[in-house]
Amino acid sequence: MPTLPSSLNPSDHAGSPLRASDAFLRRRALWGSFAGGCLLIAAASSVFVTLGIVYVLVTESMGFFAQISLLDFLTDTQWTPVFENAHFGVMTLVSATITVAGIALAVSIPAGLALAIYLSEYARREVRETVKPCLELLEGVPTVVYGYFTLLFFTPLLQTFIPGLEGFNMLGPGIVMGIMILPYTASVSEDAMRAVPSGLREAGYALGYSRFRVAMRVVVPAAFSGITAAFILGMSRAVGETMVVAIAAGQNPNFSFNPTEGAATITAYIVQMAMGDLPHDSIAYQSVFAAGIVLFVITLAFNLFGFILRRRFKEVY
Numbered sequence: 001m002p003t004l005p006s007s008l009n010p011s012d013h014a015g016s017p018l019r020a021s022d023a024f025l026r027r028r029a030l031w032g033s034f035a036g037g038c039l040l041i042a043a044a045s046s047v048f049v050t051l052g053i054v055y056v057l058v059t060e061s062m063g064f065f066a067q068i069s070l071l072d073f074l075t076d077t078q079w080t081p082v083f084e085n086a087h088f089g090v091m092t093l094v095s096a097t098i099t100v101a102g103i104a105l106a107v108s109i110p111a112g113l114a115l116a117i118y119l120s121e122y123a124r125r126e127v128r129e130t131v132k133p134c135l136e137l138l139e140g141v142p143t144v145v146y147g148y149f150t151l152l153f154f155t156p157l158l159q160t161f162i163p164g165l166e167g168f169n170m171l172g173p174g175i176v177m178g179i180m181i182l183p184y185t186a187s188v189s190e191d192a193m194r195a196v197p198s199g200l201r202e203a204g205y206a207l208g209y210s211r212f213r214v215a216m217r218v219v220v221p222a223a224f225s226g227i228t229a230a231f232i233l234g235m236s237r238a239v240g241e242t243m244v245v246a247i248a249a250g251q252n253p254n255f256s257f258n259p260t261e262g263a264a265t266i267t268a269y270i271v272q273m274a275m276g277d278l279p280h281d282s283i284a285y286q287s288v289f290a291a292g293i294v295l296f297v298i299t300l301a302f303n304l305f306g307f308i309l310r311r312r313f314k315e316v317y
Contacts, residue, residue: 057293064088064286073290079253079269081284088287090294092255096170096263097298100245101238103174103259104181108234111178112185113220113227119186120193121215132187139183147247150176155248168250168262177244181234188233192226193219225310232306236299242267266295 065073068088076089115135119128155172159165196219204214220227250262251272264272270288278285 053296057289057296060289061286061293063281064283064290067283068290077255079264081273081287086283088290089255090266090291092253093264093266093269093291094294094298095255095257096245096249096253097239097265097267097295099257099259099263100170100174100177100241100249100265101235103171104177104238104241105231105235107175107178108181108185108238109231112182112189112230112234115182115186116189116193116227116230117215117220119190121211121219132190136183136187138180141180143180143241143243144247146176146180147173147244150244150248162260165260166250166262168248168252169260170245170249170263171259173244173248174259176248177238177241180241180244181237184237185230185234188230189223189227192223192230195226196222228306228309232302232309235302239299239302240267240295242271246271266291 073088073090075091076087077092078087078089079092080087119132123131150172151167154176155165155167155169158169158172162171165171193215200218200222201214204218209217245265246268249265249268251264251268252262253269254261254263256263269291273284273288
C-alpha cells in the first residue's frame with residue numbers, strides 16, 4: 001500500500017490539521033491569477049469589439065447626416081440612394097425588416113415553445129437524445145442554402161396555394177427564417193424548462209393537475225426568464241439575417257407591410273451596396289453605415305427589452 005508523503009501523512013501531524021505546502025499555495029495563487037486574467041481579457045474583448053463597431057458606424061455615418069437631415073431620414077418613405085433624385089427614407093427598409101422578422105417569430109415562437117414543452121415534459125430520454133441533436137443540426141446549414149431553398153422550392157410551393165404571389169416576397173423568407181431560428185428558441189427554452197426543480201412539478205401533480213396543465217401553469221411560468229432569452233435571441237437572429245432575405249425577398253426598396261410583396265431589408269441593402277463599386281466618400285456609401293446604425297439600434301432595443309423581462313420575471317431556485 002503506497003504511503004503518503006511525510007508532509008501529508010496524518011500520523012506525522014497528530015492533533016494538528018493537514019496543511020498544504022507554501023510552494024503549492026503559491027502555485028495555486030499564480031494559476032488562479034493567470035486564469036482570472038485570461039477570463040477578464042475574454043470578457044473585456046466583447047466590450048471593446050462592441051465599442052469598435054459603434055465607433056466605426058458613428059464616424060462613417062457623420063458625413064451622411066451632415067447632408068441628410070435626421071427628420072427626412074426617419075420620415076421619408078422612399079429609399080433611392082443611387083438615383084439622381086436621391087431619397088433616404090430608412091423606414092422603407094425598416095418596414096421590410098420588421099415584416100420578415102415578425103413572420104419568422106410568428107412561426108418560431110409557438111413551434112419552438114411547443115417543441116420545448118414536448119422535449120422537456122413528454123419525450124422519453126431516448127427520444128429527446130435523438131430529436132434534440134437533429135434539431136440543432138439546422139443551425140449548421142449555411143444561410144445561403146436556406147435562401148436558395150426559399151427561392152427555388154418554397155416560394156413556388158406557396159404560389160400553388162396563394163395565386164398571384166410574387167416571385168420575390170417577404171412571406172416565404174419569413175417562414176423559412178422561422179424554421180431556421182427554431183433551434184435557438186426550442187433548445188434554449190427546453191434547457192430553461194429542464195432547470196425548473198422537479199419539486200414544483202410534483203406539487204402540481206399532487207394538486208391533481210394533468211401533465212399539460214403542469215407544463216403550462218407551473219413549468220413555463222417558472223422558466224419564463226429563460227424562455228424570454230430564447231425568443232429575444234431568435235428575434236435578434238431574424239433581424240440580422242442577410243442571405244435569406246437578400247436572395248428570396250428581393251432587393252427593391254418598397255415601403256410595405258404586405259408579406260406577399262417583395263422588398264429590401266436593411267441587411268439586403270447592405271449586401272447590395274457591398275457588391276457595388278461605390279466611391280468611399282459618396283453619400284450612397286455613407287448610407288450603408290447609417291442603415292447599419294438603425295439595425296444596431298433595433299437589435300439593442302430588443303436585447304434591452306429582453307433584459308428587462310428577465311429581471312422582472314427571474315426566478316431563483
